[in-house]
Amino acid sequence: MTVPTLAALSAGLKTRQYSSVELTLAALARVERSQPQLNALVTVTAESALAAAAAADQRIAAGTAGPLTGVPMIHKDIFCTAGVLTTCGSRMLSNFVSPYDAHIVTLLADAGMVMVGKANMDEFAMGSSNETSYFGPVSNPWDTTRVPGGSSGGSAAAVAARLAPLATASDTGGSIRQPAALCGVTGIKPTYGRVSRYGMIAFASSLDQAGVITVSAEDAAMTLQAMAGFDRRDSTSIDAPVPDYVAELQQPLAGLRIGILKEFFGEGLSAAIEGPVREALATWQRLGATVREVSLPSLPLSVPTYYVVAPAEASSNLARFDGVRFGHRCDKPRDLVDLYKRSRAEGFGAEVKRRIMTGTYVLSAGYYDAYYLKAQRVRSLISDDFRRAFTEVDLLLGPTTPTTAFGLGDKTSDPITMYLNDIYTIGANMAGLPAMSLPCGFADGLPVGVQLIGPHFAEGRLLAAAHAYQRETDWHLRAPPAFGADFAGEA
């Protein structure tokens, strides 16, 4: 059974095997059928999707189409979409229709992509299981009693279930890679600043990075090609030329130095994960890569550091949700303070409140130095560790997650256990590094992901290594049986 990739769909559209409207109708139908089981989307934009598809078909007919033109896709609901509900998974924004498009929404629309809907997510991207969404949890297409991971759980589940070949996502501490791993799909978090944050609702500004979840590394390269680049509306966006990621996929692997992250293979890593990850490593060795162990002694500090820095920034970023100009407003406020208190108390869920309180605490007078400032120092140490490592190796490798997808409800009562799910992914955010997760096998029928981390701006190297691996293996092409019907065949 073959499941088309973005590359295949792009080719099919070009050769008129099907039209964009046909593909879009098929995607919309799959979305509709999947919703009761997966709840992967918050909003379906059938009408505008069909209009965009018709326009894409005209471009294809006129010969002005690009590689992405006419392909259906889904945006994580953290990206603002003009005229469309943009909820960020929160009751606070359950009525928010954005007046503008996020930068990447504009770029992908300009490339001719067809948005069929908005993906469910953990509220304000705070969560690792998609269970904090106001719109209900998302299920893992491989086992609907399990979580898809988070916060981009809707995006990962949608691509795993082949509702669309790709979904945008965002990654603050692993929110692209962890759900990609748990859902058996490919996810890339680019270098901080590589993709504009304009229009991506902020969680922790210094860590947030937009990226994409796809079936394959090649698809990720094609999509990133359109998303990456300088945007003057984002001061942290980096003004550096965007390489030809698709061309770089062909880079030979011979001589590639892979570092195994010692700290990622110790206590806490399940054997079910370690096996497939080590097998993947062997595959890369067969392809010509050399392997050595690398130690990043500060890396184990990344989780506690993250849970100071990210909530601190979040506590400030989320202050704008006050019930005054947009979003949820409490009924009949008695006065200003009542308006603030009740609108926020009602609008935010428990995890968001927990992080706002944590963040407010660590920034408070008398605690700032002990928490926030210290965390920033540790963050520098982590970055230094990575910098040193990249003088010896080209890429770092490790598991994406300590375990496979856990059951819905299993960890909701214990935030600390939940937080430890991101233990392998947070380091890359701390240092602003590009990182990917790609499927490398299964354990008890559940997908396992292997993570690659590169130096700044080494997206091309990451994608090439992933692509070489995916030419040797077919883990990424396996689709969950319940949702795996041929996507394009339905068109």
Next chain:
Amino acid sequence: MSGEWETVIGLEIHAQLATKSKIFSGSATAYGAEPNTQADLVDLGYPGVLPVLNAEVVRMAAKFGLAVGATINRRSVFARKNYFYPDLPKGYQISQYELPIVAGGHLDILLEDGSTKRIGITRAHLEEDAGKSQHEGVGVSTIDLNRAGTPLVEIVSEPDMRSAKEAVAYMKKIHTLVRYLGICDGNMQEGSFRCDANVSVRRRGAEKFGTRAELKNLNSFRYVEKAINLEVARQIDILEGGGTVVQETRLYDADKDETRSMRSKEEANDYRYFPDPDLLPVIIEDSFVEAVRASLPELPDDKALRFQQQHGLSPYDAGVLTASAEMAAFYESVVALVPSDPKLVANTVMGDFSASLNKDNLDIANSRVSAAQLGVLVSRIVDNTISGKIAKEVFEAMWAEGLEADAVIESRGLRQITDAGAIGAVIDAIMAANPKQLADYRSGKDKLFGFFVGQAMKATDGKANPALLNDLLKAKLAP
């Protein structure tokens, strides 16, 4: 008793930078637009939007820093000051906290006794303004976010001032400077230039500062002086009554002419400052600083010194004439026409001319008499066509009727009498008509000389050349 107390004042001056667009968005900054028409999604703090620094504000702040001899920090950082208020859309104000763009400058003020005093400038930092809340009666407040995101430079002084008068002198000097530099329009009614004052008192000779109160809402020089004096009196009253001053923020109410408590230290917000992760540190190159330095105009103090040295003006006159760049330029234009007597030009500009501007509430750009016209008038004094006294009358006619000096002099026959024969005849007639005064004068009542001058001026409608009249009178009255 109050003679034992010493007042200590530090000012925080907020000057709105005269950029066309806001500090972090592309919205216009023009004053007076319909409420909420000059606020875009960034100013409104919409989800997902990001600030982008307006490079012009950095240039303007650097200009100020260089003008007060400060260090331009090569790296400065924007921080978030977090608090909730309806006119603060994001729930935080972007400001500079630990690393401001300007650090450590100074400004000299002229004291009433003619001496100068150096006031230290601790720092100047960039920040965005909040919107405006208007409380319209009970239960109704409206918000105008046009001002939200307007660029401000906050200039923080050392606690170096010892009286309300010094504080006002310092504030006026800063006001002059920012307008010279073209970085602020200085319009205090529109709130472009406003100030908070930190005020405390201590026993004269004490080393430790007293507990201070911060006075807010001081948007005129007069209010600054009144509010500080009120606050000093209040604090001295408390201390002399055996009480202690509480650290608090107080609001000056101009209508009631009182200060009242806004919030105490305990009620103060914990602003939870931290570096704004949406903005990179501002990195300034030496070449940028040098380019800004090269673009600086002649500064008020330099200009005043030049007026003293080149024109022989007093420090006071030079200070008045350089209080605004427009005034100084006007004065210099007139001096160019009458290079022989800058002092006379200075007196005319500071006297009748300035008085008329004030009376009609005009600025120099809208003056009814141009520099060229005033130059002709002053020349007519210098070349003895008219006397200084007659010049007043001519000026009034020029101002009121828009006439040229020469036309007024001719049409009203104001030309000075310099004919010794004609003046001599007038003197003879006066002597004949006042034999008693003449006799008294000749018997030693010297003071009566003034009587004869007055009579002669009266008889000539003030047109007699004063010097010539003087000489002739002395000769003729002599026994």
